[in-house]
Amino acid sequence: AQSVAQPEDQVNVAEGNPLTVKCTYSVSGNPYLFWYVQYPNRGLQFLLKYITGDNLVKGSYGFEAEFNKSQTSFHLKKPSALVSDSALYFCAVRDTSPGGSYIPTFGRGTSLIVHP
Amino acid sequence: KAGVTQTPRYLIKTRGQQVTLSCSPISGHRSVSWYQQTPGQGLQFLFEYFSETQRNKGNFPGRFSGRQFSNSRSEMNVSTLELGDSALYLCASSLAETYEQYFGPGTRLTVT
Numbered sequence: 001a002q003s004v005a006q007p008e009d010q011v012n013v014a015e016g017n018p019l020t021v022k023c024t025y026s027v028s029g030n031p032y033l034f035w036y037v038q039y040p041n042r043g044l045q046f047l048l049k050y051i052t053g054d055n056l057v058k059g060s061y062g063f064e065a066e067f068n069k070s071q072t073s074f075h076l077k078k079p080s081a082l083v084s085d086s087a088l089y090f091c092a093v094r095d096t097s098p099g100g101s102y103i104p105t106f107g108r109g110t111s112l113i114v115h116p
Numbered sequence: 117k118a119g120v121t122q123t124p125r126y127l128i129k130t131r132g133q134q135v136t137l138s139c140s141p142i143s144g145h146r147s148v149s150w151y152q153q154t155p156g157q158g159l160q161f162l163f164e165y166f167s168e169t170q171r172n173k174g175n176f177p178g179r180f181s182g183r184q185f186s187n188s189r190s191e192m193n194v195s196t197l198e199l200g201d202s203a204l205y206l207c208a209s210s211l212a213e214t215y216e217q218y219f220g221p222g223t224r225l226t227v228t
Contacts, residue, residue: 032215043120044206044219090159094215103172104149104215106159 002027004093006107013081014115021076021089021110029097033074035065038088038109047089050074061085081114088112118143120220122207128226134195137223141188141209147171148190149217150182153204162205165190166212194225202227 003026013019025031035047048059055067065076074091091107094100121140129135141148150162161174165184182192188209194201204224208217 034216036217036219043221044208044217046216046218049216096215101172103164103174104161104217106151106161108158 002093002095002101002103002105004091004105004107006089006091006110008110009108010111010113012113012115015083016080019078019081019085019112019114021091021112023074023076023091023107025072025074025091025093027093027095027097027100029095029100032094032096033065033067034092034094034104035059035063035074035076036090036092036106038090040087044090047076081112083114083116086112086114120207120209120218122205122220122223124223125221126224126226128228129197131197131199131227133197134193135197135225136191136193137205137207137225139190139192139207139209139220141190141207142218144211145209145218146188146212147210148184148188149208149210150190150192151206151208152176153206153222154202159206162192197227199227201225 005024033050036044038044048057050057050067058064063078088109090109094104123138147166149164153159163182164172168184179195184190204222206222208219210217
């Protein structure tokens with residue numbers, strides 16, 4: 001069965017510092033990987049995805065993520081955090097290989113708090 | 117383009133009743149998925165529809181069902197409501213094969 005782990009419930013970072021939100025996954029086939037963000041009282045928003053190609057994926061709002069196949073990780077990063085980046089971040093995976101489940105699995109979410 | 121809309125936004129039902137939630141996808145999106153979000157279980161996949169056909173189904177009891185219409189609008193139904201069904205139900209739409217999902221604001225269901 002596929003799974004996603006976000007090992008940190010909360011990440012605290014000072015404004016202007018780089019941030020990393022961690023995600024590791026487990027699938028039997030080739031993963032499609034996603035990051036979503038949920039701002040307070042707002043729906044989830046798509047940030048970026050990895051399907052194939054370059055391991056470094058760039059997305060919305062200056063975020064990027066690095067796919068590491070050997071470590072089965074897909075960490076979300078941003079070079080300089082903003083207070084407005086404070087939100088709940090979700091990592092998700094789909095196994096789209098032949099015979100794969102195709103069912104999306106989400107991590108439990110990581111609360112990012114950026115301090116002024 | 118208008119985003120994904122869900123109605124109603126809030127709902128209070130009594131245990132044993134049934135409920136129908138509605139979702140209108142972004143124009144041009146033919147794939148619609150439903151999720152249940154709770155503090156304890158997080159975000160869990162219910163089902164996914166594409167061109168009126170259920171393409172994938174999560175691990176939920178048969179009390180949870182859905183359908184998609186020819187205009188891509190979707191409904192989900194929960195029968196014989198239980199207290200544990202209290203949750204935020206999210207609908208998401210996407211273009212056919214991108215799997216890049218756009219979520220609606222959700223329907224907050226409270227079962228008393």
